[in-house]
Amino acid sequence: MKLNDGPRTGSRDDSRDNSKASQKPRPLAGERRLGDFLCFAIYSANLAFGRAYKKGLDELGLTYPQWIAIVALWEQDGQTVSELGEKMFLESNTLTPILKKLEQMGYLRRQRDPADERQVRISLTEAGRRLREKGMHMKLVASTGLKPDEFARLQENVVTLRDNLIKATAEKAG
Template sequence: MRATKIPADQALLLDNQVCFALYSASLAMTKLYKPLLDELGLTYPQYLVMLVLWESDGLTVSELGQRLSLDSGTLTPLLKRLEAAGLVNRLRAVQDERRVHIHLTAAGRKLKARAAKVPGCVLAASQCSLSELLQLTTQIRKLRERLAA
């Protein structure tokens, strides 16, 4: 681990806080996503669930939770709302009723085509090149992994 001492008069400046940079960027990102996702009838957490299911349909609730870093207490109400909207089905495994698999419905699969414009809108709003945005995503992911370790 590399540690560099920050001068005391700089250590507590708001603009030098990585937490505030991430927090305020997250708020701006949420504001950007809201109208895009409203058109799809999704909240941001629901959109994340749909992204994972579009990648790998039929995951269990626990697999979804691992992928999204969410516990089942948070995920279950989200999945119930997606099911009520007709986008997913929750099916208990026959061999082990504790395991619930989540499957996209035809409407859930169809929504993917409408959602395809979202990443392009985010890229345009970021005013970054695709390469810059991918590098930033990689750096943030590495930071998250280091903090979780």
């Protein structure tokens, strides 16, 4: 199963030559329109999620990635930066500033692991744990336009897509 991240390719000789007006309003000459790309759907849906969450997160005084880090730490306290990064799909270059900010806000502690001074272990403070409790009230409730089973399938398929993209990218990089 191959991903082309857009409409079918091949048999593309109907583009160009807009003298014979085609059925569908093909703007200019392109046949791959922005709306046809799955990557753009995901990109714009991510923007939409960020904006939908913004109001609730502002009340908590957190940004979206900061909140994700809190949730990930609630699941498992005392993770190293790398472990947390695996869960969040980020690396230390992105994660370290976020964690320093959260530490400065008093929500977590960062301390070198005595057994291996290279690693930094992250643990939530009491304030950090309370933060997550408060965040649970901030439920995003919005009309999805999807039936429950569609919603569940969407979740599964997005995860499948993500994991296969990562696998493919890693393979080509190696």
